[in-house]
Amino acid sequence: MPEYYPAFHCIASRCRNTCCAGWEIDIDEESLARYECLPGAFGERVRHSIGLEGTPHYILTEEERCPLLNRDNLCELILREGEGALCQICRDHPRFRNYFSGRVEMGLGLVCEEAARVILSWPRPLRLIRLEGDDAEILTEDERYLLALREEWIASIPDEGPRARLLETLIFRHLPDALYDGRLEKRISFIRRAFAGIVGGWTDGSLSGLIERARSFSDRVEYDDEALERWIEGKEPQMV
């Protein structure tokens, strides 16, 4: 994981762009089984908040908010049952994983304003730390090549504070996906265009301005499969 990863904590009611609104929240089987056994009136309320057609999910309110998100933007499930009661998606967000044959990397998504703040204000270049496992990773030749390429690219970035953190993050997150589809050149080009698009409109030079541009880009592109595909294929709209 990046060195900054443990510094992230959800800021909950202080968040201006809560991730508990505007997105469909699917519920994994294990969590669903737990919710089926939740006792009392609150258990009933949770079960009434869930739609079972297709993939089980929370039924968003008319304002597209999670039904368990209260007016103070706090999650009722956490308040009453603790963080352990969250479903997998809510526990994970805004984290992501890069999978290799003998290695799993954890990262923070720029879509969350607090994660973006942690990443873009980090005072040092991206450095990965090991959470568990030993040094003798079992990697394929392609994976070794890609990881070496990524390391080389990241090491070549002049340390210019938030701009450098942004480019490092885009490389860290998106380059490994070339292992799944072989589109290495297209992903390199996508990362360059995404970076240029985000910093291109960053006119006020403030950290908060860059955080908002990165967050908005991530929301509209990184978390929208169709938009991401358009960008990778070079068919993105002119403006970010």
Ligand code: SF4
């Ligand atoms: S976007 Fe980030 S800080 Fe805001 S509620 Fe979600 S996880 Fe918390």
